[in-house]
Amino acid sequence: EVQLVESGGGFVHPGGSLRLSCGASGFTFSSYEFNWVRQAPGKGLEWVSYISSTGTTIYYADSVRGRFTISRDNAKKSLYLQMNSLRVEDTAFYYCARAPFNLGDWGQGTLVTVSS
Amino acid sequence: DIQMTQSPSSLSASVGDRVTITCQASQDINNYLNWYQQKPGKAPKLLIYDASSLQTGVPSRFSGSGTGTDFTFTINSLQPEDIATYFCLQYDDVPYTFGQGTKLEIK
Numbered sequence: 460e461v462q463l464v465e466s467g468g469g470f471v472h473p474g475g476s477l478r479l480s481c482g483a484s485g486f487t488f489s490s491y492e493f494n495w496v497r498q499a500p501g502k503g504l505e506w507v508s509y510i511s512s513t514g515t516t517i518y519y520a521d522s523v524r525g526r527f528t529i530s531r532d533n534a535k536k537s538l539y540l541q542m543n544s545l546r547v548e549d550t551a552f553y554y555c556a557r558a559p560f561n562l563g564d565w566g567q568g569t570l571v572t573v574s575s
Numbered sequence: 576d577i578q579m580t581q582s583p584s585s586l587s588a589s590v591g592d593r594v595t596i597t598c599q600a601s602q603d604i605n606n607y608l609n610w611y612q613q614k615p616g617k618a619p620k621l622l623i624y625d626a627s628s629l630q631t632g633v634p635s636r637f638s639g640s641g642t643g644t645d646f647t648f649t650i651n652s653l654q655p656e657d658i659a660t661y662f663c664l665q666y667d668d669v670p671y672t673f674g675q676g677t678k679l680e681i682k
Contacts, residue, residue, distance in 0.1 A: 494671070503662065503673055503674075503675050503676050504619065504662055504664070504673040504676075505673070506669075506670055506671040506672065506673070509669060509671075518669045518670070520670050521670070554618055554619075559666060560609055560621075560624070560664060560666045560671070561607075561609060561621075561624035561625055561628075561666075563620075563621030563624065563630055565618045565619060566618065567617075567618055568618055
């Protein structure tokens with residue numbers, strides 16, 4: 460069974476940093492690409508970032524480019540999102556999702572709250 | 576960027592009704608279009624992928640159609656457990672973009 464489990468969310472002040480993790484099991488992690496998607500409480504969904512299976516191809520949404528860094532450790536079967544210079548508007552549930560999206564596998568999400 | 580225009584934003588229907596939601600893309604997305612169901616406090620659940628393919632385990636009352644830029648999601652014979660918010664997603668090109676969502680309620 461495919462499982463994706465996010466962790467690392469929490470409360471942070473504006474300008475602070477957090478590192479999210481997504482642990483994977485039930486499939487060959489190194490063969491797959493991944494996305495991060497976020498959802499502000501009560502709002503719609505926003506794609507954040509993509510990483511290829513080898514980590515050599517990476518894309519970001521304009522709203523996070525230069526502040527967030529996606530990475531992966533295939534040996535640890537883990538995906539990461541380093542979030543720096545956090546803003547109030549980054550407050551959201553963050554989901555990791557296996558790519559391509561037609562696979563349908565998402566984690567349960569982790570909540571990041573940015574507030575003064 | 577590809578814009579996804581989803582309508583309606585909310586919908587009230589009765590049990591047994593047929594419900595239709597549409598998404599229009601600002602350019603051809605080669606049928607890389609998914610439909611998701613999301614219930615409060617839960618992650619989105621994939622119902623339809625590649626515009627018209629039913630995800631394994633999803634009831635057959637859910638269906639999708641369309642091609643190019645215009646897509647339709649249908650629930651035949653609405654059930655009480657279908658109360659949720661529904662989103663479309665294009666994943667033809669980055670930045671991947673979602674529709675604004677349709678909140679479905681029971682009359």
